[in-house]
Amino acid sequence: MSIDPPGYELPLRLFLGFRVLIDELHAELARQGHPHARPMHGFVMQAIGTEGTTAVELGRALGVSKQAAGKTIETLERLGYVERARDSRDTRRKIVRLTPSGVDMLVRSARIFDDLRARWAAVIGDERLRELEADLRKVTPQEVFRLDVPGWFGA
Amino acid sequence: MSIDPPGYELPLRLFLGFRVLIDELHAELARQGHPHARPMHGFVMQAIGTEGTTAVELGRALGVSKQAAGKTIETLERLGYVERARDSRDTRRKIVRLTPSGVDMLVRSARIFDDLRARWAAVIGDERLRELEADLRKVTPQEVFRLDVPGWFGA
DNA sequence: TAAGATAGACAACGTCGTTGTCGGTAATAG
DNA sequence: CTATTACCGACAACGACGTTGTCTATCTTA
Numbered sequence A, B: 001m002s003i004d005p006p007g008y009e010l011p012l013r014l015f016l017g018f019r020v021l022i023d024e025l026h027a028e029l030a031r032q033g034h035p036h037a038r039p040m041h042g043f044v045m046q047a048i049g050t051e052g053t054t055a056v057e058l059g060r061a062l063g064v065s066k067q068a069a070g071k072t073i074e075t076l077e078r079l080g081y082v083e084r085a086r087d088s089r090d091t092r093r094k095i096v097r098l099t100p101s102g103v104d105m106l107v108r109s110a111r112i113f114d115d116l117r118a119r120w121a122a123v124i125g126d127e128r129l130r131e132l133e134a135d136l137r138k139v140t141p142q143e144v145f146r147l148d149v150p151g152w153f154g155a
Numbered sequence C: 001t002a003a004g005a006t007a008g009a010c011a012a013c014g015t016c017g018t019t020g021t022c023g024g025t026a027a028t029a030g
Numbered sequence D: 001c002t003a004t005t006a007c008c009g010a011c012a013a014c015g016a017c018g019t020t021g022t023c024t025a026t027c028t029t030a
Helices: A009-031 A039-048 A055-062 A066-078 A100-124 A126-139 B009-031 B039-048 B055-062 B066-078 B100-124 B126-139
Strands: A082-086 A094-098 B082-086 B094-098
Touching: A009 A039, A009 A100, A009 B009, A009 B100, A009 B126, A039 A055, A039 A066, A039 A094, A039 A100, A055 A066, A055 A094, A066 A082, A094 A100, A100 A126, A100 B009, A100 B126, A126 B009, A126 B100, A126 B126, B009 B039, B009 B100, B039 B055, B039 B066, B039 B094, B039 B100, B055 B066, B055 B094, B066 B082, B094 B100, B100 B126
Parallel strands: none
Antiparallel strands: A082 A094, B082 B094
8 A cells, every 4th residue: 555645746746747848849849940939829829720710719719808819819920820810791800810830830839749748658658648648638627728827837 | 559649638638637726726725714825825835834935045946036036925925924034144134934824824725635636536546546646756857846844734 | 770799909907927236235355 | 354246135127918997890689
């Protein structure tokens, strides 16, 4: 019978695991020509998708206010990852779409995440990693996007 | 041979797991008389420890600037979780110490985290949870900030 | 057609982080 | 013993990300 660790270690390790992956992703993204990508950009652009979206829709998808979504879109636009165009059928709306640079960043992120996952598998084993993922799925919500995170994403 | 999930799911699940635990911790802390406790306060106060510390030391321990540490200390002071006193041997320094209310918050947090961990164990199993923690320890940096303060934080 | 709902812009503010600067105190080199 | 250096804490300005609230323009609907 092994002794259970104190309960506070679990959130700490989950957070550290997240941080390790995110930090390594962005170090590699910077090497691959995306030095200005910030941790939340990938998540937001994933939520934008290939179809495009609007600030209000994006805010709802991410669980934040439309104003917050609008500011993030502004930042992504300045970085050249998205572009906005008026909707001809509803001139109130502005459709946000990924640029080729934005798509490139997402494609590279996906590849880098796959590589990082493989590195974890090499350390703890294929089967254990699949179990870890399966267990986490059981204790986390299915709706995956929820990003009202202040400073935890770090630099 | 099962198919591996895409690599981006791993950081997402780690983050969601973290968020679930932290959100439930603070919902319960609010019920137990600490409605103003914010997610990082516990981590910061844990880094302060029983001995007390200074803004510069705290910043180094947490990996942030001394100014950021100072602002967090200010917030914790306003909430009554820490108090500051001049160091008589070095009048430049101000020692930050936990108040009884701060200790109470940490003790309750520890109990709540233990309960939440037990709920996870009930869902995925004792053994699988221990394996999950062991695996995470292998892929995350050890000894991030002092966890060698078992007296007041442990059960 | 009048009334209501919705999209997006703008302002003000709160939190948490960063640099840079500055005065006061401690430690140390000459 | 003094002059320089190193350090501590405070303050200001800013950036990233979030919040409410308000406003105008536009679509929808009763």
